[in-house]
Amino acid sequence: MSIEGLVNPHIRDLTPYSPGKPIEEVERELGIRGSVKLASNENPLGPSPRALEALGNCTSEVHRYPDGSCFALRERLAARMGLAPDQFVFGSGADEVLELLAKTFLSPGDRVVMPWPSFAMYPLVARGMGAEPILVPLTDAMEHDFPALAKAVGEGAKMVMLCNPNNPTGTSFGAGALADFVSGIPSDVVLVIDEAYFEFVRRTDFPDSLALIAERPATIVLRTFSKIYGLAGLRVGYGISDPELIGYLDRARHPFNVNNLAEAAALAALDDDEHARRTREMNASGIEYLSRELGNLGYRVWPTDANFVLVETGAGYYDALLRRGVIVRPMAGFGLSNHIRISVGTAEENQALVKALQAIEEGGGAAAGGAS
Numbered sequence: 001m002s003i004e005g006l007v008n009p010h011i012r013d014l015t016p017y018s019p020g021k022p023i024e025e026v027e028r029e030l031g032i033r034g035s036v037k038l039a040s041n042e043n044p045l046g047p048s049p050r051a052l053e054a055l056g057n058c059t060s061e062v063h064r065y066p067d068g069s070c071f072a073l074r075e076r077l078a079a080r081m082g083l084a085p086d087q088f089v090f091g092s093g094a095d096e097v098l099e100l101l102a103k104t105f106l107s108p109g110d111r112v113v114m115p116w117p118s119f120a121m122y123p124l125v126a127r128g129m130g131a132e133p134i135l136v137p138l139t140d141a142m143e144h145d146f147p148a149l150a151k152a153v154g155e156g157a158k159m160v161m162l163c164n165p166n167n168p169t170g171t172s173f174g175a176g177a178l179a180d181f182v183s184g185i186p187s188d189v190v191l192v193i194d195e196a197y198f199e200f201v202r203r204t205d206f207p208d209s210l211a212l213i214a215e216r217p218a219t220i221v222l223r224t225f226s227k228i229y230g231l232a233g234l235r236v237g238y239g240i241s242d243p244e245l246i247g248y249l250d251r252a253r254h255p256f257n258v259n260n261l262a263e264a265a266a267l268a269a270l271d272d273d274e275h276a277r278r279t280r281e282m283n284a285s286g287i288e289y290l291s292r293e294l295g296n297l298g299y300r301v302w303p304t305d306a307n308f309v310l311v312e313t314g315a316g317y318y319d320a321l322l323r324r325g326v327i328v329r330p331m332a333g334f335g336l337s338n339h340i341r342i343s344v345g346t347a348e349e350n351q352a353l354v355k356a357l358q359a360i361e362e363g364g365g366a367a368a369g370g371a372s
C-alpha cells in the first residue's frame with residue numbers, strides 16, 4: 001500500500017517550513033554551551049513580567065476549555081484601537097490566521113500574489129490549498145515592487161499579501177505607496193497586510209491600514225503577540241477586518257484555537273507599556289550598533305523598520321557563525337545565499353555576534369573557514 005498515493009497532491013508536494021535552529025540542537029551537535037540565538041525575531045528581553053504573573057495566576061484553570069471567543073482580549077484590543085469587537089479574529093499565532101484565510105478563500109488554481117523574498121508561510125499556505133503563489137520579486141532596494149504587484153493582481157488574482165515591514169528584509173513602505181497600490185487593484189481581491197512587526201516601526205509615514213478596512217472591506221491586517229510582546233511560545237496572533245469577513249474566518253476556525261494561558265498572558269502584556277517601551281529602545285539601539293559595526297566590517301546592511309537586519313556578508317557566514325555558537329537565519333532558501341538575517345538581541349548578544357564576525361574576518365572570511 002502506498003500512503004503517498006493517498007495524500008492530496010498539493011500537500012504531498014509541500015516543502016515544510018524550516019524554522020530557526022533551536023539553541024539546544026546547535027549546542028548538542030557542536031558540543032558547545034552558551035550559544036546565542038539571533039534567528040527567529042523573538043524579544044531578547046523575554047516576556048513581560050506582567051504576562052508571567054498572569055500566567056502564574058491561571059494555571060489552576062487549565063482543566064477548563066478556554067473562552068473560544070477570546071472575549072476579554074477582543075474587548076481590550078477593540079477599545080485600544082477604536083474598533084468594534086467583532087472586527088477581530090484570533091489564532092494560534094498570526095500563522096493560523098494566514099491558514100484561516102487560505103482555508104476560507106482559496107481553492108485549487110486560485111492565484112495569490114505576494115512579494116518575494118517575504119514571509120515563507122505565504123506560499124506554503126497558498127500551496128496547501130492547491131492555490132498558485134505568484135512571487136513578485138522585490139525591487140533592487142529590497143522593497144515591494146508595487147507596479148509589478150498591481151500588474152500581477154490584475155491578471156486574475158484572488159488574494160494579495162503585503163508584508164510591512166517585510167520579513168526577511170526589514171524594509172517597509174509608507175502610506176502613499178499603499179494608497180496608490182490600493183487604488184489600482186480591484187476591490188474584490190482579498191488584501192492581506194501582515195504587520196507582525198508593527199510595534200517596532202519607526203518611519204513616520206507608516207500607513208494607517210486599519211482605516212483602510214472601512215473603505216475596502218476585503219482587507220485584513222495581521223498582528224501578533226510573538227514579537228514585541230515576547231509571547232512567541234504561547235502562540236497568539238490576530239486579524240483585524242470587516243465584521244462580515246471576520247465572520248467567515250470564524251466559521252473556519254476550530255473553537256478553542258487560543259488557549260487560556262495564552263489569552264491571559266496576551267492581555268497582561270498588552271497593558272505593559274513599560275516592557276514594550278524598553279523593547280523598542282533596546283531594538284533601536286541594537287539596530288544602530290549592528291548597522292555601524294557590520295558596516296565597518298564591509299558588509300551591506302539593509303535599512304530596517306523591524307527587529308532584525310538583513311546583511312549581505314558573502315556566502316558561508318551562516319555556517320561560520322554557527323560553528324562559533326551564533327545562530328542567525330540563512331537566506332539561501334530565498335535565493336539570497338550571500339545574505340544572513342540577524343535578529344536584534346540584547347547588547348551582549350549583539351556584541352557576541354560582532355566579535356564572532358570579526359574573528360571570522362581575521363581568519364580570512366567565511367570562505368577560508370574563518371579559523372582564527
Ligand SMILES: Cc1ncc(COP(=O)(O)O)c(C=O)c1O
Nearest residue numbers: 093094095119167196224226237
Ligand atoms: C511577517 C510575519 N508574519 C507572521 C508571522 C507569524 O507570527 P506568529 O508567531 O504570530 O505566528 C511571522 C513570524 O515570524 C512573520 O515574520
